[in-house]
Amino acid sequence: MRSYTGKLIRINLSQGKSQIEDVPEALMKSFLGGRGMAAKYLYDELKPGVEPLGGDNKLIFMMGPLGATTAMSVSRMALVTKSPLTGTIAKSIMGGNFGAYLKFAGFDGIIVEGKAEKPTYIHIDKDGIHILDAGELWGLDTQQTHAKLRESHGKNTQVACIGPAGEKLVRYGIVISDRRCGGRTGVGTVMGAKKLKAIAVNSTGPLSLYDAEGFKKIAQGIIAELKTSPRRIKMSDFGTSYLTLGFEKMGIFPVKNFQEGHLEDVEKIGEEEFAKIKTKNDGCYGCMTKCGQVRQVTEGEYAGAVSEGPDYETIWSLGGNLANTELASLIAADSLCDKLGLDTVSAGNSIGFACELFQRGIITKKDTDGLELKWGDHGTMMKLVEKIAQREGFGQLLGEGTRRAAEKIGKGAEDYAMQVKGLELPAYEPRAVKGYGLIFATSNIGANHMYGRPREDLAGTTDRFADEGKGKDIARAQIGQAVEDSVIQCSFGPVTGLNPESRSQILVAATGFEEFGDPAYLNQIGERILCLERSFNVREGFNRKDDTLPKRMLTEPLENAGPATGQVFRKLDTLLDEYYDALGYTRQGIPSAEKLKQLGLE
Numbered sequence: 001m002r003s004y005t006g007k008l009i010r011i012n013l014s015q016g017k018s019q020i021e022d023v024p025e026a027l028m029k030s031f032l033g034g035r036g037m038a039a040k041y042l043y044d045e046l047k048p049g050v051e052p053l054g055g056d057n058k059l060i061f062m063m064g065p066l067g068a069t070t071a072m073s074v075s076r077m078a079l080v081t082k083s084p085l086t087g088t089i090a091k092s093i094m095g096g097n098f099g100a101y102l103k104f105a106g107f108d109g110i111i112v113e114g115k116a117e118k119p120t121y122i123h124i125d126k127d128g129i130h131i132l133d134a135g136e137l138w139g140l141d142t143q144q145t146h147a148k149l150r151e152s153h154g155k156n157t158q159v160a161c162i163g164p165a166g167e168k169l170v171r172y173g174i175v176i177s178d179r180r181c182g183g184r185t186g187v188g189t190v191m192g193a194k195k196l197k198a199i200a201v202n203s204t205g206p207l208s209l210y211d212a213e214g215f216k217k218i219a220q221g222i223i224a225e226l227k228t229s230p231r232r233i234k235m236s237d238f239g240t241s242y243l244t245l246g247f248e249k250m251g252i253f254p255v256k257n258f259q260e261g262h263l264e265d266v267e268k269i270g271e272e273e274f275a276k277i278k279t280k281n282d283g284c285y286g287c288m289t290k291c292g293q294v295r296q297v298t299e300g301e302y303a304g305a306v307s308e309g310p311d312y313e314t315i316w317s318l319g320g321n322l323a324n325t326e327l328a329s330l331i332a333a334d335s336l337c338d339k340l341g342l343d344t345v346s347a348g349n350s351i352g353f354a355c356e357l358f359q360r361g362i363i364t365k366k367d368t369d370g371l372e373l374k375w376g377d378h379g380t381m382m383k384l385v386e387k388i389a390q391r392e393g394f395g396q397l398l399g400e401g402t403r404r405a406a407e408k409i410g411k412g413a414e415d416y417a418m419q420v421k422g423l424e425l426p427a428y429e430p431r432a433v434k435g436y437g438l439i440f441a442t443s444n445i446g447a448n449h450m451y452g453r454p455r456e457d458l459a460g461t462t463d464r465f466a467d468e469g470k471g472k473d474i475a476r477a478q479i480g481q482a483v484e485d486s487v488i489q490c491s492f493g494p495v496t497g498l499n500p501e502s503r504s505q506i507l508v509a510a511t512g513f514e515e516f517g518d519p520a521y522l523n524q525i526g527e528r529i530l531c532l533e534r535s536f537n538v539r540e541g542f543n544r545k546d547d548t549l550p551k552r553m554l555t556e557p558l559e560n561a562g563p564a565t566g567q568v569f570r571k572l573d574t575l576l577d578e579y580y581d582a583l584g585y586t587r588q589g590i591p592s593a594e595k596l597k598q599l600g601l602e
C-alpha cells in the first residue's frame, strides 16, 4: 500500500488505443515522481531528432507521490515533452484539481503518443478509458470547453484542455485546468498537434498510504503551524502581486523589453490596487492558501472582465514590460490569454519585442497590419493577443516566438529577442540578479523562473551583482527545484510548510520507501533528474554555446534601474565554468562519464 497508484495510462492516438501499464518500483525510487519520472520516460522512449509537432513526440502527464493526499499544496502535476519552442526537453507544472482526480481514478500519469486524425478527447471514468470525438469542442475557448465537458460528463468532471492557440499551433500554447495553467514551453501546442483537445476525468478515490496514521500526524502538525504563518497569509491575501513594487525598487522588474528598470506610475499596478477588485481566492487541490486572486473589473472599457490573476509574471509581461499601467487591461488580457490558451509570459514578451522593433524602425505599420505599436497602448496589446492566438496576420509571426520571428524579420532583430534557447525571458532582469541570469542561461528548458530560484541573491545574503562565485549556489537551486517538481510540491516556499527533514518523513509515511527518509538521497535524485534532462539536450546537439543570454545582457549596462543601474554580465564564462564544475560536467556543458556513472545514468 503506497501513495503511488503504480499504474499509468498509455494512449496511442494514431492507433486509437489505450493500455494500462505498471510503473516500475525502481523508477519511483530513482526519479521520485512528477518531472523526474516523466523525464525518464521521455528520455528512454523518444528517439533523438524527433519533430516536436510530429506524431513521434510524446506528451507525458505525471503526478508525484504526495499528490491527492491531505498534505498541503502537493497536488500539482508535471507536463513533460519535447518543446516546439526550444527543441529541448520541456516541463511545465500545472495546478488545479485535475492531477489529484487522476490519482483517485487509479493512475499516476498518462503518456500520450501518436497523432489523431481528427479532433479527439479522452474521458477516464470507472468504466475505462474512452477516446472520443471532439468535433464539437474544437475551436471553443478553454472555459467553454470545461463547460461543455461538464455538461456531457457531470459537474464534478475534472478537465485539462487547450484553447484555440494550441489548436492553431502557436508555439507557446498552454494546457489549462479550470484557471490553472501548464504555462510555459509550448506543452499545449504539442497537445494541439496531436489533435487532442482535452482529457476529462471522473473519479472518487480512494488513495492508499503506507502509514496512514504516521502521515496524518505529520501533515496535521504542519497544517497547525501553517495556519498562523504570516508569509503564507500574505500569499493568500495578495498572491504573487505583492512582488511588483519591491522588485521595481530593486531594479529587478524589466521595463520596455528589458531596456530599463523603472516603470513610471508602477503603484497603479501594485498589490493594494489589485486587492480593491478581488472577489475571492481560488487555487489548487489540497491547498489552504489558495493564492489565486479572482478579480473582477466593474467599470470602464474592460468592465466585466474576470480573471484568477494576473500573477506577478503576468503583471510584468502584459504590464511593466509593455509600460502598461492600466490595471483593468491586465485583468482583461490575462483572462483572454487563459481563454485562448496562450502563455502570458511568451505572449507579453513577444509583444514587447515587436514594440521595440517598431520603436527602432525595424518594422513599420506595413508589417503590423496597420497597427501602430506604442509603449503603454493596452488596446493594441489586446488586439495582438487575439491575433497571436488566432495566428492572424502579424500575429502569425509573433506566435512563432521571438527567436523564430527575429530570424524571419532579419535587420538585426535578433538583438531584441529576449530569449534563451528559444524560450522568452520571464519577469526578472538578469543584470539585476546575476543568479537568475545564470539560471536562465543554463536551464535545460530555456529561460524559466521555475527552473530554480537564486534565493540567496533575492534575500540579500549574497551579493546579487557579483560577477562570479554563484555557480555552486545555482547548481544547488536547480537540484532543489528538480526535487520540488518531482514531489510535486508548490514552489511558493511558505505554503507547503515542508523543510527537507519533514518532507523526507512525510514521503516515507506516504510511500514506505525508507530511502526517501534521507534528504541527501532526495538531493541525489534531483541531481540525477537535472543530469538526465541535460543529457536529453546533449543528444539533441545542445552544449555550452546554447548556455547563454540575450546580447543585451552581455553588452548593455542596465539603465534607469535604481541600485541596479549600470549592471551588465561581465563574466558569464566564469559563471558557466563554476556551474559545470559544481555538477561534474565538462567545460562544454556535457555530463562527464564519471558523473553519469555516479548518478546511475551510465
Ligand code: SF4
Residues within 6 Å of the ligand: 073, 074, 095, 096, 235, 282, 283, 284, 287, 288, 289, 290, 291, 292, 490, 491, 492, 495
Ligand atoms: S499556493 Fe497557489 S500555486 Fe501553490 S498550491 Fe496553493 S493555490 Fe496552488
